[in-house]
Amino acid sequence: MANALDSLYQQVILDHSKQRHGSGLRDGFLAEDHQLNPTCGDEITVRLHGDDALITGISWEGQGCSISMASASILSDLVAEGLSREQLAERIELFRALMHSRGKGIEQDDEPLGDAVVLEGVSKFSARVKCGMLAWVATEHAMTKEHGA
């Protein structure tokens, strides 16, 4: 039964919310940021790892609903491929557009968002968009805090 609830809580999302990839803060980071969703108390700290050329991973620690936690885990996988800062910023923008698509999804070439498209269902629930965005916003803010960036 592919109702709206099941499309929000796909198995991949529930799995990511339990086996949280990238969870656990690591040392040797470029910058970090903390984000809080004051309506429900969801919280995340994200650290950027990598070098001058590439962001090669994030490590994070958070508390929150399955959507915010799964979204952080999926983002961690995406970044682990190694992305330039421009590529990462582009993907965050694309993901933001996806979250605000009100269930319509977005056009994308070469699937730059990878698994993150499973979070499309979140866009139907306006109250949950913030949950979906939490880790991505923290990553975006962390990038602006990088020295010399």
Added chain:
Amino acid sequence: MSSTADLTPTDPITDVEAKQLRNDFPILEQQVNGHPLVYLDSGATSQKPMCVLEDEQDFYEQHNAAVHRGAHTLAAEATELFENARATVARFVGVGADEVVWTSNATEGINLVAYAIGNASAGRGGAAAERFRLREGDEILVTEGEHHANLVPWQELTARTGATLRHIPIEDDGSIDLGRAAELISPRTRLLAVTHISNVTGVINPIEELVALAHASGALVLLDACQSAPHRPLDLRALDVDFAVFSGHKMLAPTGVGVLYGRAELLDALPPFLTGGSMITTVTLEASEYLPAPQRFEAGTQRVSQAIALASAVGYLEAVGMDRIDAWEAELGQRLVRGFEAIDGVRILGPSAGVPRAGLVSVDVDGVHAHDVGQYLDSLGIAVRVGHHCAQPLHRRFGVTASTRASAYLYNTTEDIDAVVAAMGEVRDYFGAK
């Protein structure tokens, strides 16, 4: 209503009657996500019966004019309706009409008192306001269980005046230990600000005892009656509190109107908070003199239609009977807590079944975040509140950041309770938490 003919005024509402009452609330008839709406979020805001909506509309259609300003016929009618509304609401909570100040909501009422005390502390209000002046060493006492509305204004006031903010701890079952309260209340305590009924745990606080302790030390008491005024008979004079606040929107009335009660003698001594038109006697370019309470605290154009609608809501509640509403919600509250207690992995924040409580219950579901719980329930048309319910310190006390709260009102039935209990029983399975 033949079904209720042989009931006494203190018998609870029945399921049959609650179903009849629902017909007065058009919003409750709808389907949500393909299911009949089960509205269990009245603790946040209640729904409004047709008659209240009609009375507000009738005011605009027949009587609308500025109150306390001008001499034309409509102005006189509007003023009379407005002041009658004040008298109705005052009688509803057992106080005098001149002791009722209209506010936007409970939050504004608490801020009014806090800012007025701040103004007194800054030397405003002359000799009469001396009694409110806060100095270093003075204490304001709250509890760990307060809604942010009854905490943050006191943080601000103590920060401005150099007084100290202290709190009575909340016990594991959500209650206040009177022994611990007694240790904290001292001659340094100037004001105790406490909720009557917790909007998180449903605990009914021992207000009489707390008032006696506070008064014995010379402290004033402000009661947050947000979760009691709508749900049970309330006699503020008998409780002997000095100030009290509640919000109209939680008791069948529109948003935008609330009540601050203050003992006449106190309101008359308190300097104003908001100033401007309608609250003055003489104004020169240099200074002004103020009207007595309650007008002193009602600067600017007032929420007239909302106040009239609140009086209409009071009429509706009284016609049903506050004792009967109270008894019904006690039943629904027990049914809720019993139902939730029987579910594996669901922890009640607050008293367990059998302990007197209001008709609201908050729970923590093991392995499932409150936001996800709420989403699951919503998919079945069940509206509950998720989050910290504006009580972060209390949630921290219980070791959680968020919870799921079901709160009932007179229009809820045992079917509604059974629906949320059944759905709650499925949540951990759905999210693979067991």
